Amino acid sequence: MRTRPLAVLSFAALSVLVLAGCSASSTDAEATPTPTATDSSCLLDAQPGDDSDQITVAGEAPELDASVPEGLAFADIQRTVVTEGTGDDLYVGDLVSGAYQFFDGASGELLEDSTVTSPDDSGMVPMLLDASSYSVFVAALECEPLGSTAALTIPGSAFGDDGTSVVLVAQGVEKLPTVATGxxxxxxxxxxxxxxxxxxxxxxxxxxxxxxxxxxxxxxxxxxxxxxxxxxxxxxxxxxxxxxxxxxxxxxxxxxxxxxxxxxxxxxxxxxxxxxxxxxxxxxxxxxxxxxxxxxxxxxxxxxxxxxxxxxxxxxxxxxxxxx
Incomplete structure (x- = not known):
């Protein structure tokens, strides 16, 4: 087994990059609040840009089909909402079912497709908006309606000096219960x-x-x-x-x-x-x-x-x- 790439990026790294990319904001990255579960506020609220706007997505969960062009700048973290859903807005702490694709930003190679890790015939997987462990899903899905499909571009610097830029495409489809239902x-x-x-x-x-x-x-x-x-x-x-x-x-x-x-x-x-x-x-x-x-x-x-x-x-x- 190999480590899931979606679990390796820290909230702190995402916060610094998002804040640095928000030219209209004067917020100091050092003042980023400690991530906690909330139902009414955005922690990152990444914005669209030239990179994320070039990601194309066909289909819907579980069969997403995204394309990553060559030559993206990956200057900062960017998020483009490709299609907007009609459900309630998602926030940190939410658990949803849906689908994602994860790409190498330099080559456009598909690194992980959630359909191969689905536990059942639905093809769907759980996605937790957890700022401490799965902060990429926070950046991709927070403060957007359930059902939205988002394209997120992340510079390699978020992963360290030798990091490779990546692209995440994700769609949340349904909120999952947060208590046992049996x-x-x-x-x-x-x-x-x-x-x-x-x-x-x-x-x-x-x-x-x-x-x-x-x-x-x-x-x-x-x-x-x-x-x-x-x-x-x-x-x-x-x-x-x-x-x-x-x-x-x-x-x-x-x-x-x-x-x-x-x-x-x-x-x-x-x-x-x-x-x-x-x-x-x-x-x-x-x-x-x-x-x-x-x-x-x-x-x-x-x-x-x-x-x-x-x-x-x-x-x-x-x-x-x-x-x-």
Missing amino acids: DDVAPTDGFPTVELADDGAPTVTLPEGEDPPSKTEIAQLKQGDGATVKEGDTVFVQYTGVKWSDGSVFDSSWDRGAPSAFPTTGVVQGFKQALEGQKVGSQVIAVIPPADGYGEGDINEDDLVGETLVFVVDILATQRAVSQ
Whole structure:
């Protein structure tokens, strides 16, 4: 498997380039706000230019067919909305299904077509407008109506001194739920109990006076009927993690206000086990001992070594890995 190119560009790099290219703006790049989930503001709002205006796009998601001409200047980040949709405007934190194509700017070579990573027959893939991990989708789709197709040109300097300029063409088609939508499953005896707030955020209560299990245990709270998560997939989730030692929350996508995405091969073994084989729409609870978490050792406040961890995970979407 190779690294998905869409996940390598930082929000900071995008911000600096966009702000530098906005001649009408006096905003200092150093003053760029920390990216947070929002439903009413634009973080980048990239503008059209001579480069992005030359990208042509035929078809609609999932069968986009873009063409990148030779000789583009790639002076700054530019975005041209090729076709405008009719849905609600998209903002950071939104999760949508749609399609994209990713091109080498120098050669015009197609580097990645989302149709080959779709987990089902629809040909669609999930796209998360996440400024920290998938900032290219923020730059391409934010503050435009759902259904729009955008062409984004990014200079190689955004990727470092030896970076290659790239072009992203993307279309968001449908907003995806940000909570598990599967059918409720009866609680499993011996597991922590879970109560859901109106927005879907879980509160975990540990069983009193019981020792944690010696091996990873997983139970379903909701049974989905979507695509099955496979090894190496990038999975889009909401989750809360709790320490068995004191019941405190140590990490939660809910607290950040938006879903998270990561490959199943990029998390601790117990979390990986909780994801793979599950269907989209499911909610699972996993109790993970140190051996499948962050390792054995003395428990302290500074890390998760020695901790048994409890995760409640809503599985929202999945995308297949790109093959070599």
